[in-house]
Amino acid sequence: MSDNNQNTNFTNQEFKVVGSRPERPDGIDKVTGRALYGADTYAPGQLVGAILRSPHAHAKIKSIDTSKAEKLKGVKAVLTSKDLPDLVGGAGPNYDILVNCMARDRALYDGHAVAAVAAIDENTARKALKLIKVDYKILPHVTDVDEARKPNAPIVQPGTRTANVEPAPTKDSNIAARNQFGHGDVDEGFKQADVIIEKTYKTEQTHQGYIEPHACLASVGPDGSGELWVTTQGHYTFRTVCSTLLGLDIAKLKVTSSEIGGGFGGKTHVWMEPVALGLSRKANRPVKVVMSREEVFRASGPTASTSMDIKIGATRDGRITAATADLRYQGGPFPGMWGLLGAMTSFACYNLPNVKTVAWDILVNRPKVAAYRAPSAPMAAFGVESTMDLVADAIGMSPVDFRMLNAAREGTRASYGPTYGPIGILPTLEAVKNHPHMTAPLGPNQGRGMACGFWFNFGGQTATDLNISTDGTVNLTIGTVDVGGSRASMSLIAAEELGISYDEIKCNIGDTNSLGHNDTTEGSRGTFSSGMATIFAARQAIDVMRERAAQKWEIPVEEVEWKDGEAHAVGVHHSNLIPLSLKEIAKASPRTGGPIAGHNETVADNAGVSFASHICDVEVDPETGSTRVIRYTVVQDAGKAIHPQYVEGQFQGAAAQGIGWALNEEYIYGEDGRLQNAGFLDYRIPVCSDLPFIDTKILEIPNPDHPYGVRGVGETSIVPPLAAIGSAVSNAVGVRMDHVPMSPPRIRAALKAQAASEKAVSAG
Amino acid sequence: MSGVHVTTTVNGDAVEFVCPPNEPLLDVLRNRLGLTGAKEGCGTGDCGACSVTVDDRLVCSCLVLGAEVEGRSVSTVEGMADGADLHPLQSKFIEHAALQCGICTPGFLVAAKALLDRNDDPSETEIRYALAGNLCRCTGYDKIVRAVDDAAKDIRKAKAKAATKTAKAKAKKAAAK
Amino acid sequence: MPDIQFSGAVRQAVGDVASIHIEATTIRELLRKLVERHPRVQSLIDEGLAVSINGHIYRDGWTTPIPPDAEVFLMPRVPGG
Secondary structure: OOOOOOOEOOOOEOOOOOOOOOOOOOHHHHHHOOOOEOOOOOOOOOEEEEEEEOOOOOEEEEEEEOHHHHHOOOEEEEEOHHHOOOOOOOOOHHHHHHHHHOOOOEEOOOOOEEEEEEEOOHHHHHHHHHHOEEEEEEOOOOOOOOHHHOOOOOOOOOOOOOEOOOOOOOOOOOEEEEEEEEEOOHHHHHHOOOEEEEEEEEEOOOOOOOOOOOEEEEEEOOOOOEEEEEOOOOHHHHHHHHHHHHOOOHHHEEEEEOEOOOOOOOOOOOOOHHHHHHHHHHHOOOEEEEOOHHHHHHHOOOOOOEEEEEEEEEOOOOOEEEEEEEEEEEEOEOOOOHHHHHHHHOOOOEOOOOEEEEEEEEOOOOOOOOOOOOOOHHHHHHHHHHHHHHHHHHHOOOHHHHHHHHEOOOOOEOOOOOEOOOOOHHHHHHHHHOOHHHHOOOOOOEEEEEEEEEEOOOOEEEEEEEEEOOOOOEEEEEOOOOOOOHHHHHHHHHHHHHOOOHHHEEEEEOOOOOOOOOOOOOOOOHHHHHHHHHHHHHHHHHHHHHHHHHHHHOOOHHHEEEEOOEEEEOOHHHOOOOOEEHHHHHHHHHHHOOOEEEEEEEEEOOOOOEEEEEEEEEEEOOOOOOEEEEEEEEEEEOOOOOOHHHHHHHHHHHHHHHHHHHHOOOOOEOOOOOEOOOOOOOOOOOOHHHOOOEEEEEEOOOOOOOOOOOOOOOOHHHOOHHHHHHHHHHHHHOOOOOEEOOOHHHHHHHHHHHHHHHHHHHHO | OOOEEEEEEEOOEEEEEEEOOOOEHHHHHHHHOOOOOOOOOOOOOOOOOOEEEEOOEEEEOOOOEHHHHOOOEEEOHHHOOEOOEOOHHHHHHHHOOOOOOOOOHHHHHHHHHHHHHHOOOOOHHHHHHHOOOOOOOOOOOHHHHHHHHHHHHHHHHHHHHHHHHHHHHHHHHHHHO | OOEEEEOHHHHHHOOOOOEEEOOOOEHHHHHHHHHHHOOOHHHHHHHOEEEEEOOEEEOOOOOOEOOOOOOEEEEEOOOOO
16 A cells, blocks of 8 residues: 655645545546436437448548438438538648548548438438448558558558658658657667667557547537537647637637546547537537447557567676667557657666667558557557566666666656656665565466556646635636546645635536636646646635735735635734634625635646556466466656545556556457457456456655646556566566567467477477 | 337336337437436447346346336436435445546446345455456556445445344344243 | 757757757747757747756746756657547
8 A cells, every 4th residue: 555644755745635535526426327428418409420431441532422321311411521621731730630530532541531420310320321432442551560661561641751861751651750869879888788688579559448439519500609518638629629620719619528438648639529510510400429439449549559679788787888779650640759759768767878769650551549648658668678677687687676776866867858857766666676576475377577667747738717605615627637536636735725625625627618728638737737726726816815814904915824724814913813714704705805716827847757667476377378467566656646546546547558458458450451359349458357456656756846746647657567567477487578468379379489499409 | 110119117217218129228228218327338248337237137238128128127327326325335436436537437336236236245356257347447446346345344234233133123022022 | 058959850950960059048039049040940849849958848938947057958749648
């Protein structure tokens, strides 16, 4: 269990309620079925929207005949790309989103939307889709990241020339961009190494796998005003993107984020929402669009599949002298920054004198890739951490000691550029080294592995409102989406600042009409940035209350202090003044100057990098290759855990996703370029009986740039599991897996190959 | 497609509806009866988010037709609490933070209740296998298993208390005779 | 006054050098002077850059002061999940 009563040692702050574990304010709604998610609202006269998707991996769309569908009784609108004209200049990220929403001249992947209908009910909508005739000319396709780099590979996006390469290429390619990071001289560094290990790894594509499919209810009137109820991680960003694509005024589109049934990055991106708005505009009626699970898999952003070469050199006494990574990440048919993120994060845990990472962002005929929890970091960490173990083994050091010796610390230049402030990689490693899990006995076919992970964390634009009612209860309106209990954390923060009870705060997620722009809830920023804005909003409201008290007492405001939910007059002259509580000041507010509120608009920078180290025990069945995680421990730096129970929940959930990625989950494409496992039966995410309890240890190395020391916590712990499990498998049965997922067939094949080579050796 | 007229019981209330013969019970509950507590995560019986019981049998309501519940008794998450009193599972899910996004929670609660109704002292393994048909992507199941285990304790305590009370009453009655 | 260090696409846009010297006291001044010397950087700024000053990473904040002898690093602005 975690240490949940530590105070922030950087700031020496004593907290009254922050760090406690109250019940979440939306708990009752969520256990009684009252909470409303993306598909749970209905509008008068609403239509059902449905989308026709390409069955081909790559095809020219010669023509689309919608006439029969339009004539079907009950069909109110049919939409193709003609109804979504290009208003964004034919290039750039918004154009890519537009093309992804509705294919224009070519279908770029199996599942790419080509047409849509709105009809009075689901049966009619499905019938109408069948009546749409699309004349395709099938084009050659490529779905594998390595195949796509070959010179003779089919070109996914004609006109693509590799960016950041000198001299500028003159031929089309599927390599969208090259990016390089690092410092020092790696050639010189490798010369100083006693041991050099170089290895190639591959990871398959996985999906965020949120249980709630994408869903929205869109309504656009002839006056250009609209409303969108949608499951999203960023309703303000959705508003901006949808308005831009549809030519609406941003202020006239009201976007409300429903309760969100999981996102993990997949709901940072607009998928079918512009289509729903387009259908509504055409039909002049509300339109509800809910993706099926198959559509979620085929057409909403998975993470990249990758291949990479990792090379690490070290001296015999365990100092890394040089490290390189060459990383190939595919982003689907559109350029992304997925390889770049892999290159930035790959060696971020370590203090390296010479390091070079090169990223190649590749285009293939697969769905448009979206962020998935610490996007791109887990794959690079799989390669790097597996190689770290091989080096440690070669020089005869324990994996933990080798990492501790080379861990980054305050003042280390990060492999991606800047110099670190106070960071937590070393404390997480020390905690792992001293954890009883590390010395617990193991049975036959069992093995233990450990690995580290890094994520940046982000802040971003944030706006928050805090309004005090006349009975002293408080409405806190935030603009980041509550993806995992953050309303509880925000209420704790407001209670801490104001000095009132947690139960007296009501935290709501504001729609886009009620607050200024808030960036998407991504990059583990929710508690960090809305927490920061809540602190400042509360302090502003406190200033107003101090003024009200000063007016009443007829003393200067400077002589009023706020303490424990009360205004206190300070100084020798006021010793007879009885403190005024928040409730008393709030009750008097109508007569003392009107409503009391605080608000804050900020760019919350410096979210504070975070590190995690994990320990994992597995048992491998040598007959079947099936692998079971039997014990798992997460150690991660949270900066300051506002609500430790939900911090633990983030650690556990991230680890579970990493375990699924490591052992089972993968997109499987056929020769025809079609996704073969677009459902939860064949794309198997971990179920309850697959996992053990996941132990957590929260470390609190405060982020100096947050008033409470908070760092983001949501993402980092998906980074280490792939490598931790890889090492555990290696220690259990002696095969070092270089391909994720380490599914039973792959492990069995590795065991067979090993047995064959041992046989050959003994025969020779 | 002409509709089927169905008379059934939902959460103890007599209910009538007309639905197309191919319409899943899940769609009936959500779109005709306004009970959106059961969620559609897959539509193919793989995720358990739409779990309900039909005559006390745990089912995925996406795999049962609305027309099939004629004359039966359907229970959903909306029927779990007794007025303002939450079922012990509901309280324990909140107390243990056994939900993050909460989309899978109604299905887990219904499935866990089906388990505890037949076995109020399940082992960790029994809990894990009983809930293996329900997918959660947020929690790693850790806090869910703990919440179900803790709720089972509460239920056993309540049963023991009720049994003592009945025994005492019986003894009192016997003594009076 | 700081040497501005680069990586990735930014480095290409300034002619593949690891760092250049710019007199600037705020992020705004730094970016303005950088674009004056290397116009190709403008499109990268439009796409989104982050500025690290002594290890503190700013995604926005034009008025943020740059102390003398600060370590300044221009890097891509990256998303999260």
